[in-house]
Amino acid sequence: MDLQSVLSLINERKEEYLETLFTLLRQRSISSQNDGVVECAELLKVIMEDIGINTKIYKTEGQPIVYGEIINDPNDLTILFYGHYDVQPVDPLDQWLSPPFEPTIRDGKIYCRGVGDNKGQLITHLLAVKTMLDVHSKLPINIKFVFEGEEESTSVSLPVFVESHKDLLKADLVYTADGPMPVTGEPLVLLGVRGVLCVELTAKEAEWDNHSGNKGNIVPNPAWTLIDLLSTMRDHNHKVTIDGFYDDILKLTQEELDLLKKLPFDNEKVGKEIGYKELNMDGETYYRKLTLEPTFNIQGFISGYGGEGSKTIIPSEATVKIDFRLVLDQNPSDIFEKVCAHVEKHAPGVKVKHLGSMEPSRTPYGNRLIKVIEEAVEESYQQKPIVQPSLGGSLPDYVWTKILQVPSVVVPYANFDEQNHSPNENMDLENFYNGIKCSCYVIEALGAYKNSMKN
Numbered sequence: 012m013d014l015q016s017v018l019s020l021i022n023e024r025k026e027e028y029l030e031t032l033f034t035l036l037r038q039r040s041i042s043s044q045n046d047g048v049v050e051c052a053e054l055l056k057v058i059m060e061d062i063g064i065n066t067k068i069y070k071t072e073g074q075p076i077v078y079g080e081i082i083n084d085p086n087d088l089t090i091l092f093y094g095h096y097d098v099q100p101v102d103p104l105d106q107w108l109s110p111p112f113e114p115t116i117r118d119g120k121i122y123c124r125g126v127g128d129n130k131g132q133l134i135t136h137l138l139a140v141k142t143m144l145d146v147h148s149k150l151p152i153n154i155k156f157v158f159e160g161e162e163e164s165t166s167v168s169l170p171v172f173v174e175s176h177k178d179l180l181k182a183d184l185v186y187t188a189d190g191p192m193p194v195t196g197e198p199l200v201l202l203g204v205r206g207v208l209c210v211e212l213t214a215k216e217a218e219w220d221n222h223s224g225n226k227g228n229i230v231p232n233p234a235w236t237l238i239d240l241l242s243t244m245r246d247h248n249h250k251v252t253i254d255g256f257y258d259d260i261l262k263l264t265q266e267e268l269d270l271l272k273k274l275p276f277d278n279e280k281v282g283k284e285i286g287y288k289e290l291n292m293d294g295e296t297y298y299r300k301l302t303l304e305p306t307f308n309i310q311g312f313i314s315g316y317g318g319e320g321s322k323t324i325i326p327s328e329a330t331v332k333i334d335f336r337l338v339l340d341q342n343p344s345d346i347f348e349k350v351c352a353h354v355e356k357h358a359p360g361v362k363v364k365h366l367g368s369m370e371p372s373r374t375p376y377g378n379r380l381i382k383v384i385e386e387a388v389e390e391s392y393q394q395k396p397i398v399q400p401s402l403g404g405s406l407p408d409y410v411w412t413k414i415l416q417v418p419s420v421v422v423p424y425a426n427f428d429e430q431n432h433s434p435n436e437n438m439d440l441e442n443f444y445n446g447i448k449c450s451c452y453v454i455e456a457l458g459a460y461k462n463s464m465k466n
Contacts, residue, residue, distance in 0.1 A: 036114045037113065052096065056077055065081065071168035076158070076168065076172050078157055079155070080154065082153045090184050090453070092450075094133025101124050101434070140454070152458050157169075165368060186384070186419075189423060190406075195280070197275065200388055204405050205337060206369050207336055207337065209365075212363055222323065222325070257305075259345070308336070312329070350363065369407050372412045380418055
């Protein structure tokens, strides 16, 4: 295919494509608050149909899934592009420098909730397909799209959808553009993701708040109940002490360990970008901890009075939200059961609530299609990509590798400082346009690979 004509058309249409993105960004779609998600799915369907993509919205027990396809020959190689159109809440609102759902350009960046995570990345695939169709009238391979509205709420409906639509979703490879590129700016190819388990622990003691002097030493404090419980779940070396937590972790291969050693790392620059200048770590340790080891994190702790000044009370209730990032072959359901057993042993009065989970996932580096993607990304950016065994965060990648049983790859298009999930979420204009170009290179490279296999 004539990629040069495709790239020229992208440059000609920069303003048009930017406005298409802005239209999608202006539509609220906060899944955790059920705010505008259905309307966003309908808007996405319109955008896809205008491009010429056969599109259908599938209802689920939760938020709708938007499916689209362009099939030339059912026997041709097929890529499935995955993304999510739902976004995180905007709180704290007062920290935004511009309205969170009004895309604003400042200093070469687009600021808006969802621009990096994930609307600005998923729409690059659509615009790549539009450009290639307008230049060549057809695509070299079959393309399918799955865009869900619950990724920010642990993708509860997606596994059921994939399990019941395996024939519809049949593909040779799943490709996701999500997450940030490295701080050093190189393109990145990710072979998997960590899983996640989110849990809420609640302790209740008295029926109401009590005076901390008049009832001090008499009424127990539920905040201390949770603090004491948490202290039994991790030691001073940050090792999780829940029985059996590490039992099923898959031993790292030498190939995966070798990949870590090749990854570039600038301790000072990373420390500055994450707002923690005290960071003191070598690259191999940084990437191992970030991608191939599990975590135990406290998201938030709520109890008593947190306003201005002091209020001398013994709170009646305390709640802590925690999450575990999990690696192969840790199972979120198994870990949740072990958490429940640990709480029952150390603080039987504490209530445990399952908030959501995703399984870890990884595709072997030796897969031939992964190599094709790696080469396409290199050609697109004119720079050899970093290949990383896993993303530090979590995506529902396991639905592709474990349910659909196809290889899956994640290629982030957003800048390192995209501030996804935070105020002033952003995406560099250059990253947006480079993402469209990269998706074009990927489609073209898979078409060339298909033809080489026929010959």
